[in-house]
Amino acid sequence: DVKVTQSSRYLVKRTGEKVFLECVQDMDHENMFWYRQDPGLGLRLIYFSYDVKMKEKGDIPEGYSVSREKKERFSLILESASTNQTSMYLCASSVSGAPTGYTFGSGTRLTVV
Amino acid sequence: QKEVEQDPGPLSVPEGAIVSLNCTYSNSAFQYFMWYRQYSRKGPELLMYTYSSGNKEDGRFTAQVDKSSKYISLFIRDSQPSDSATYLCAPGFQKLVFGTGTRLLVSP
Numbered sequence: 001d002v003k004v005t006q007s008s009r010y011l012v013k014r015t016g017e018k019v020f021l022e023c024v025q026d027m028d029h030e031n032m033f034w035y036r037q038d039p040g041l042g043l044r045l046i047y048f049s050y051d052v053k054m055k056e057k058g059d060i061p062e063g064y065s066v067s068r069e070k071k072e073r074f075s076l077i078l079e080s081a082s083t084n085q086t087s088m089y090l091c092a093s094s095v096s097g098a099p100t101g102y103t104f105g106s107g108t109r110l111t112v113v
Numbered sequence: 114q115k116e117v118e119q120d121p122g123p124l125s126v127p128e129g130a131i132v133s134l135n136c137t138y139s140n141s142a143f144q145y146f147m148w149y150r151q152y153s154r155k156g157p158e159l160l161m162y163t164y165s166s167g168n169k170e171d172g173r174f175t176a177q178v179d180k181s182s183k184y185i186s187l188f189i190r191d192s193q194p195s196d197s198a199t200y201l202c203a204p205g206f207q208k209l210v211f212g213t214g215t216r217l218l219v220s221p
Contacts, residue, residue: 004156031207040121042213043157043201050207090156099145099164099206104156 004105006091012111019078021108023091030096032074036087049074081112119202119212128221132189136202136212143204146178148187151199192219
């Protein structure tokens with residue numbers, strides 16, 4: 001069963017901490033995405049990557065960075081966590097050049113206290 | 114104006130009802146239109162997609178696109194309590210643009 005795996009289901013961090021959210025896919029997909037989902041705001045794109053070592057800013061990149069050293073792994077980094085980064089974080093992947101849509105992970109519920 | 118607009122609901126219906134979920138979009142360049150279902154505390158999963166204008170049917174689900182009015186619909190026939198979820202429309206191709214989702218509640 002193909003899947004996108006996010007390393008943590010629930011995470012609680014303190015303000016100012018550096019936070020790493022990991023995402024791994026086993027489908028050999030070229031494209032990977034990081035979203036955050038908040039009530040009333042829907043899914044908002046943070047960063048995406050169409051290839052290894054490539055990254056592009058999404059709609060709300062401020063306060064975040066990403067790393068894609070291997071094709072199957074896409075990491076989201078919160079450089080200095082703040083309470084307004086408390087959210088559900090969703091990773092997704094997709095095939096390049098085909099309208100097959102995204103496969104999402106189950107999400108990481110991050111709480112910053 | 115948001116690129117994709119979707120009524121957040123909730124939409125409450127009795128079991129067996131026909132459900133209509135809708136989105137409007139602004140970018141006339143969109144050619145592919147996806148529908149995702151998201152259960153509580155889970156990631157979204159792809160239900161179906163259509164290309165350009167027209168209808169596509171998959172079991173109890175029918176997706177419809179009217180490009181002239183930039184209007185996307187998802188119809189659910191004989192709705193079941195297990196259909197209770199949030200439904201997100203997402204036009205696009207390599208990079209999808211998601212609506213905020215409509216929460217559907219189907220009561221037994």
